[in-house]
Structures are given as C-alpha cells and as structure tokens.
Amino acid sequence: ILIQLQAQNSEVANYDEANVPAYSLPDLLKTTTNQEVRTKTAWEKIRRPEIIKLFEENVYGQMPKTVDRLTYSIKSGDTQAMAGKATLKEVVIEVVQHNRSVKINLVLFVPTKINKPAPVFLLINNRSKDNTDPTRTHKSDFWPAEMVIDSGYAIAAFHVSDLAPDDTVKYVDGVLQLYPEQLTANDGMRAIGAWAWGASRVLDYLEKDPVIDAKRVAIVGHSRGGKASLWAAAEDQRFALCFSNCSGNTGAALSRRRFGETVSRINTVFPHWFAKNYKKFNHNEDSLPVDQHMLLAAIAPRGLYVTNASKDLWADPTGTYLALKNAQRVYALYGMEAHLPDHPPAINQPILNSPLGYHIREGEHNLTAYDWSNFIKFANAHLKK
Ligand code: GTR
Numbered sequence: 001i002l003i004q005l006q007a008q009n010s011e012v013a014n015y016d017e018a019n020v021p022a023y024s025l026p027d028l029l030k031t032t033t034n035q036e037v038r039t040k041t042a043w044e045k046i047r048r049p050e051i052i053k054l055f056e057e058n059v060y061g062q063m064p065k066t067v068d069r070l071t072y073s074i075k076s077g078d079t080q081a082m083a084g085k086a087t088l089k090e091v092v093i094e095v096v097q098h099n100r101s102v103k104i105n106l107v108l109f110v111p112t113k114i115n116k117p118a119p120v121f122l123l124i125n126n127r128s129k130d131n132t133d134p135t136r137t138h139k140s141d142f143w144p145a146e147m148v149i150d151s152g153y154a155i156a157a158f159h160v161s162d163l164a165p166d167d168t169v170k171y172v173d174g175v176l177q178l179y180p181e182q183l184t185a186n187d188g189m190r191a192i193g194a195w196a197w198g199a200s201r202v203l204d205y206l207e208k209d210p211v212i213d214a215k216r217v218a219i220v221g222h223s224r225g226g227k228a229s230l231w232a233a234a235e236d237q238r239f240a241l242c243f244s245n246c247s248g249n250t251g252a253a254l255s256r257r258r259f260g261e262t263v264s265r266i267n268t269v270f271p272h273w274f275a276k277n278y279k280k281f282n283h284n285e286d287s288l289p290v291d292q293h294m295l296l297a298a299i300a301p302r303g304l305y306v307t308n309a310s311k312d313l314w315a316d317p318t319g320t321y322l323a324l325k326n327a328q329r330v331y332a333l334y335g336m337e338a339h340l341p342d343h344p345p346a347i348n349q350p351i352l353n354s355p356l357g358y359h360i361r362e363g364e365h366n367l368t369a370y371d372w373s374n375f376i377k378f379a380n381a382h383l384k385k
Contacts, residue, residue, distance in 0.1 A: 002176055008219075009301060011262065011264065011265055013157055013257065013260055013261065013262070013265070013314070014258060014260070015259070015260065015313050016261055017259075020257050020258065020259055021257075021258060023256035023257065023286060024123065025254070025256065025291050025293060025326060026288075026289060026290060026291060026294065028047075028051075028293065028294055028297050028326065028327070028329055028330060029043075029047065029219065029329060029330070029333075031046055031047055031050060032050055033045070037333075038121065038169055038333075039333065040301075040333040040334050043300075043330060043333050044164060046225075049175065051290065051294045051295075051297070051298050052235065052298060054289045054290045054294075055231070055234070055294075055295060056275075057187045057275075057277060057289055058187075058275070058277050058278060058280075058281070058288065058289060058290065059274055059275060059277075059278050060188060060189060060192060060193045060196070060231050060274060060275060061182065061185075061187055061188050061189030061193045061237055061274065061275035061277075062182065062185065062187055062188060062189055062193075062275075063189060063193060063196075063197050063200075064097070064175075064178075064179045064182065064197065066097070067095055067096070067097055067201070067281060068096050068097045068098070068361065069094075069095075069096040069097075070093065070094070070095055070096070070201065070204055070205075071093075071094045071096070071202040072091055072092070072093055072094075072208065073091070073092050073094070074089055074090070074091055074092075074220075075090040075091065075092050075105075076088075076089075076090045076134075077089050077090070077178075079112075079141070081109060081136070081196055082136065082145075082146055082149060082272060084112065085111065085112060085113070085146075085149055085150070086110060086111055086112060086145075086149045087106075087109070087110045087112055087211070087220050088108070088109055088134055089105040089106075089108045089110070089209075090106070090107055090108075091105075091107065091108060091205060092104070092105055092106075093105075093106060093174065093201055093202060093204075093205050095113075095159055095178065096178075096345060097178040097179065097228075098178060100177050100178045101178070102162065102163065102174055102175050102177070102178060103162065104158050104162045104163065104198055104201060104202060105158060105159065105162055105200055106111065106156055106157070106158050106205065107132050107134045107156065107157050107158075107210075107330040108120075108155075108156040108209075109145050109148075109149055109155050109156075110154040110211050110212070111149045111150075111152055111153070111154060113152070114152055116212035116213070117210065117211060117212055117214075118152070118153060118154040118212060119152075119153050119213050119216030119217070119218070119240075119383045119384070120152065120153060120154035120155065120156055120206065120210060120212055120213075120216070120217050120218070121148055121153055121154070121155050121156070121218045121220055121243075121375065121379070122156045122157065122158075122199065122200055122202060122206075122217055122218065122219050122220065123143055123155075123156070123157040123158075123204075123220045123221070123225070124157075124158070124160060124195055124196075124219070124220070124221040124225040124228050124229055124232070125142075125143065125157045125158065125159045125160065125225065126159075126160045126166065126195075126221070126222065126223065126224050126225035126339065127142055127222070127227075128140075129159055131143045132145075132157040132159070132255075139262050141192075141367070141368050141369040141372070142222070142366075142367050142368075143155070143157055144195075144369050144372050145383050147369065147372060147373070148372065151376045151380075153376070153379065154211075154212060156202070156206070158198060158199075158202055158296050160191070160195045160224075160225065160228075161174070162198065163175045163176065163191075163194040163195050163197070163198035164176060164190070164191040164194035164195065165191075165270075166191060166224070166272075167272065168270070168272045169272075169273055171190065171191045171194075171272040174194060175194045175197065175198065175312075175320075176190075176194060184277075185276075185278050186275065186276045186277045187276075188275060188276070189275065190272050190273055190274055190275060191270075191272050191273050192227050192228050192231060192250075192273045192274060192275075193231065193275070195225070195228040195232075195234035196228045196229075196231040196235060196236075197232075197235075199219055199228065199229070199232040199236070199239075199383060200232060200235070200236045200238075203217055203236065203238055203239065207238075213240070215238075215240060216240050216241075216383045217238070217240055217241075218239070218240060218241035218242070218243060218375070218379055218383065219232050219233050219239045219241070219242050219243070220243040220245070220375065221243070221244060221245065221247070222245040222246060222247075222366070222367035223245070223246050223247060223248065223251075223315075223365065223367075223384050224247075224250050224251075224270075224273070225245075226243075226244035226245045226246060226247030226248075226252070227244075227247050227248075227251040227273075229242055229243060229244050229247075230242060230244045230247060230251060230252060230295055230296070230299070231295070232297055232340060233299045233302065233304070234299055237302075239302070240302055240303070240382075240383060241302060241304075241305070241306045241379060241382055241383060242299050242301045242302065242303070242304045242305070242306075242350075243378075244304075244305070244306050244307070245306075245307045245367050245371055246307060246308060246309055246312055246315050246365050246366070246367070247306070247320075248260065248261055248312075248314060248315030248316060248320070249261035249262065249263065249265075249266050249315070249316070250263070250266055250273075250274065250292070251292070251320075252277075252292055252295075252296060252306045252314040252320045252323055252324065253292060253314070253315060253319040253320045253323060254291050254292055254293065254316070254319040254320075254322055254323045254326075255281075255285045255288060255291055255292060256285045256286060256288075256291055257316060257318075257319040257322075258285060259313075259316040259318065259319055260313050260314040260315060260316045260319075260342075261314050261315070261316070261355065262283075262285075263278070263281050263282055263283075263284075263288075264282035264283050265286055267279045267282055268282070291323070292323045293322070293323040293324075293326035293327050294327075296323055296324055296326075296327035296356075297326075297327040297329070297330040297331075299327075300327070300330040300331050300333075300334060300336075300355075301319065301331060301334040301336055301355065302355075303355050303357070303378065303379075303381075303382035303383075304324075304327075304355070304356055304357070305357035305358065305374070305375060305378045306320060306323075306355075306356075306357070306358050307359050307360070307371055307374075308320050308321075308359075308360045308361070309360065309361050309362075309363050309364055309365055309366065310347050310360055310361065310362050310363060311363060311364050311365070312364065312365035314365065317344065317360055318344065321340075321344040321358060321360075324340065324358055325340045325342075325356075325358050327356060328340055328356060331355050336355045338354045338355055338356040339354060340356060340358070344358070344360060345358065345360065346360075347360050347361070347362045348360075348361060348362055348370075348378070350374045350378075352374065352378050352381060353381065355382070357374075357378045359371075359374055
C-alpha cells in the first residue's frame with residue numbers, strides 16, 4: 001500500500017523504451033481544417049502560422065508585439081581583446097514600454113581579421129555569468145569565445161536574468177513588468193518566452209551594428225536556454241540558424257513519449273517557464289494540439305542543429321531524434337532533403353551534411369567544446385556559402 005501511495009504522489013520518470021505509450025503525432029502537413037499541405041506556399045501561408053499560433057496559445061505564450069523605444073549604448077569596448085584577435089563591445093540594449101524599462105547587457109566579440117560584416121553566434125546564457133566573462137579572466141567551454149573567434153565568427157551572449165530571472169517568484173522582475181497583460185492572460189508568456197523575446201531584441205541591435213552580418217545570426221541555447229533558442233528561431237525568422245543543445249522536454253524532444261522529463265513534471269517544478277494554458281496538458285499529452293516536431297519544422301528552411309548527451313536520458317535523446325526526423329517533411333517542401341537515417345547516429349558521430357544536423361555526445365548534460373566544434377562545422381556548411 002505504501003509503495004502504491006508513493007507512486008501516486010511522486011511521479012517516477014520512465015527510462016524504459018518498452019514503457020513508452022503508443023501515441024500518434026499531430027500531422028505536420030494537415031491544417032486544422034484537414035486540408036493537405038503540399039507546397040511551401042501553403043506551408044508558409046497557412047500551416048506555419050497555424051502552428052506558431054498553437055504554440056503561443058498552448059505552450060510558450062504570446063510575444064509582446066510592440067516596443068515604445070529601443071536604445072543602444074556601448075558601455076565599454078576594447079579593440080585589442082584576445083591579444084588583438086578580437087574587438088570587444090559591451091552593449092546595453094534598453095527596452096522601454098509604458099515608461100518602464102529593462103536593460104539587456106550584451107557581450108560581443110568580433111574577429112579583427114575579417115574585413116566584412118561577420119556572422120555571429122548568439123548564446124542565451126542560462127548558467128553562470130562567468131561563462132561569458134568579457135575580460136576573459138574566466139574562460140569556459142560553455143562559451144568558448146576564443147575558439148569561435150579563431151573560426152572567423154563573432155560571438156555574443158546575454159544572460160536570461162536580464163529578461164526574466166529563472167525563479168518561480170522573481171521571474172516577474174524583468175520584461176514582464178513592461179507587459180503586465182502577459183501575466184494575467186492564460187496565454188501570456190513566462191520566463192522562456194521572455195528569454196526568446198529578448199534574443200529578438202538583441203537581433204534588433206545586431207541589425208544596426210555594421211560590423212555584424214545580421215543575415216547570418218545563429219541563435220544558441222543549452223537545455224532551458226535551448227528551449228528558448230528553438231522558440232526564438234520559430235517566432236523570429238530573421239535568425240539564420242538555430243542550435244538547441246540538450247533541450248529535452250518542451251525543447252526538441254517529443255512530449256507524447258513521456259520518456260524522462262514529462263509535461264506535468266516540468267510544469268510543476270518550473271511553473272514560471274510556460275503559459276498557464278500549458279498546465280492543462282499535465283498527464284494529458286495526447287490532447288496537445290502540437291508536439292515538438294512541429295516547433296522544429298517551424299524553423300524550416302533554415303539550418304537547425306540539435307544535440308543530446310549519452311548520459312542525459314532525462315532529455316530523451318531518442319524522442320529528440322524522432323522529432324527532428326519528423327520535421328524533415330517540411331524541409332522537403334523546400335526541396336531540401338535531410339536524409340536522416342531511421343535510427344540516431346552512434347555517439348560522437350555528428351550529422352553535419354543536412355539542413356537538420358544532430359549529434360549525441362558522450363557524457364553528461366552540458367554544453368561543451370565538442371558541441372561548439374560541431375556547431376562551427378555546421379555553420380561553415382550553412383552560413384559561409
Ligand atoms: C532540468 C529541467 C530540464 C532542463 C535542465 C537545464 O532541471 O528539468 O528541462 O531545462 O534543467 O536547464 O539544465
């Protein structure tokens with residue numbers, strides 16, 4: 001009896017493939033009125049907007065549509081950063097709405113050796129601020145700025161806490177103060193929506209900086225930041241490339257598999273991440289009008305690279321690969337055949353020669369130099385053309 005009670009009260013994560021329930025995914029290429037989507041025009045005009053709307057209403061919440069004023073100021077700079085290999089700019093992006101404002105602090109290194117506008121990797125930093133230390137006293141593989149600069153890319157980052165602190169109570173102390181209507185709406189955005197929205201405000205700035213090629217901005221995120229990088233790229237088609245590292249549940253993994261982290265678990269432990277409406281789907285994944293393959297497909301035809309780590313079953317590597325594989329149909333509408341094999345590749349065998357890239361890295365849940373080295377290769381293939 002005791003064991004039964006415990007099972008009811010605390011959800012036990014499933015890590016057994018045999019216990020993945022039978023499920024059927026919503027059809028990517030059928031509209032809500034049951035029309036077949038056969039062309040990229042029908043996809044772009046009808047189905048893609050429908051899918052974005054479904055994610056806004058049911059999962060991530062609405063994005064604020066207006067900004068009263070955006071200003072950019074350079075807080076500090078160094079033309080001799082990284083022993084002369086890069087120029088550093090620390091930019092403050094101030095967003096003003098309803099006479100309230102938030103400041104997004106951007107750290108940006110641009111390679112000095114290239115004399116045309118540079119493509120850039122923009123990280124949504126959800127970990128320690130030390131990871132993106134502008135002085136380079138502290139260096140981290142989470143944001144290996146020197147390696148990226150040596151590869152001919154600019155590298156930038158902002159911290160999620162500038163938009164919405166990652167805390168069940170304090171998340172309101174940021175951009176949600178500017179858009180209080182989001183807090184009362186059942187489909188209002190919460191922290192993950194705020195981080196994705198912030199990425200777009202950074203892109204607004206990058207479009208104004210002449211040393212950056214704003215048509216070649218890659219958005220990068222790890223785990224909860226990787227959920228936000230997907231949502232940012234789906235919402236904002238100006239992002240040229242998307243990297244989502246170990247993003248798991250409500251990131252790149254299929255929710256219906258209920259393998260590792262589940263919708264009810266994520267909504268319970270992180271009630272400040274998604275719209276209120278998303279809680280309706282706790283223990284009720286089959287009634288979601290979307291699954292995560294649809295989010296990935298919304299990034300088409302832009303390059304998308306998704307990863308897992310071999311010891312990170314919580315993020316459901318198989319369910320992640322299946323979501324990616326299911327998204328191929330939309331790339332095919334653009335004449336882009338992804339040719340993903342039926343089964344995930346072996347550990348440390350990246351798929352780079354496809355618009356839908358993937359690897360499963362040996363090791364733990366983290367963002368590492370190995371992950372970044374593949375991001376650079378994928379970007380070389382997709383952005384340097
Ligand atoms: C976990 C959470 C995951 C993932 C991860 C992270 O606790 O369950 O969804 O976001 O944190 O961000 O590292």
